[in-house]
Amino acid sequence: MPIKPGDTIPEVVLKHIDGGIQAIDTPTLFNDKKVVLFAVPGAFTPTCSERHLPGFVERFDEFRARGIEVACLAVNDPFVMKAWGDSLHVPEGLRMLSDGNGDLARALGLEMDASAYGMGTRAKRFALYAEDGVVRKLFVEAPGEFKVSSAEHVLANLD
Known part of the structure; x- marks a missing residue:
């Protein structure tokens, strides 16, 4: 069952590059903070x-x-996430997170099977807003769409 507003973000360890591969768990990412996490396939x-x-x-x-941290998540390795962030000039502070095995996507119930495209299991396209580790808003795209998880839509729908 997919996560929903009011649910706590599950505890999962993700990876990112910061002077080498670093591990970061979801409590460290979300507790005592306001965070928008958006995921891409x-x-x-x-x-x-x-x-x-x-x-x-x-x-x-x-x-x-607005005091909100921003993180991007994909089921890709941390080296790919860093290279992708560098290629698009991601500002310092916007976290590029690797969910390499799809653990968080699966724990959130927001994984998808992209094996028909040679991509295996991936995260659905979504964005969520959490306060202190609790989901307050969730925007999950219909297959093949890009509307509700955009930065513009998320900003417009925050209280």
Whole structure:
């Protein structure tokens, strides 16, 4: 069953590059913070690279002005996430998180089977807003769409 508003973010360890591969658990990411986590099916894929991540890069300062941290998640390795972030000039502070085995996507109930495209299990395209580790808003895209998980839509729907 997919996570829903009011649920606590499950405890999972993710990876990122910061002077080497670093592990970070979800309590460290979410507890005592306001966070928008958005997930993409794959780094360097068309919609993800042309619209989804760039929207959060463009609006990053607007989230920060509201005291909200921003993180991007994909079922890709941490080296790919770093290279993708570098290629799109992701600002310092926008976390590029690797869910390499799909553990968080699965724990959230937001995984998808992309094996028909040679991509295996991936995260659905979504965005969530959490306060102190509790989901307050959840925006999950219908297959093949990009509307509700955009930076613009998320900003417009925060209280």
